[in-house]
Amino acid sequence: MNFGIIVFPGSNCDRDCAHVLSEVMGQTAQFIWHQERSVKGMDAIILPGGFSYGDYLRTGAIARFSPIMDAVVEFAGRGGMVLGICNGFQMLLELGILPGAMLRNRDLSFICEDHYIRVENANTPFTNSCEPGQILKLPIAHAEGNYYTNSVTLSALQANAQIVFRYCDGEGKVTSPANPNGSLDNIAGIRNAAGNVLGLMPHPERGAEYLLNNEDGIYIFRSMIAALEAHQTPQPV
């Protein structure tokens, strides 16, 4: 499968994604510069982590208006699979493809450490190789991961099983102490209503290799590949 990785000024996880997809997963990964206007017939698009435009104004707020974004929005609208990781998740929120917004972390610090997340919905193109309730350990690295939305939207996310990952402890219990950043309802990742777009704060690409002593991130990429191969999402023209 062909994965397009959008590169913004300040992206810093683009190469990690490409490495995992090509070297670990055996797929094709291609970089797409943010000034381009086409996603070039890719099977899936990744908005990588980093600090696009230095996080000026708000995280993802400037990147959201990059020339490539019209093509990404159109791709997502056609049912194309889009994964936003960390800064990529923040862009999806700024774009309005996913609901809500990110606030500064509850304790104001930049958090860079491994955290447990629980798979709340294993019936998505991003989690189909996980068991429901499976616990993944993945690195997080952000200062603005404190997910917020209004109570109406939160209820809709809960009712539609759009909350895909929640922060939990090592036993899978979703508790306040297991919440690293103050995120509403311990939310670590959500999908859109149609199910073809996922945003998450943890970095699967930073924990997807035996050499790194963490392969949990592989579940997400493996799921995407399986979904693409099974045509679970409509194939972009």
Next chain:
Amino acid sequence: MKAKIYITLKNGILDPQGRAIQQSLQTLGFGTVGDVRLGKFIEVDLSETDTTSAGNCIKAMCEKLLANTVIEEYQYEILEA
């Protein structure tokens, strides 16, 4: 003309930076300090001569880019520069 734009988190949304500043001020002995909200201040020069159209222009900028209205609210004033 010049626009002065103030962006803050909406009431009811926890402002962790404002809270840290509040605690620091209280620690320094400013006992009368209540709630503190931290926001952004943006100045924009406009080649506009009409105050109403300048205001409309700034409002559109705030809605589209300068503020995230999911979490933030904005105020602005237009000054004859």
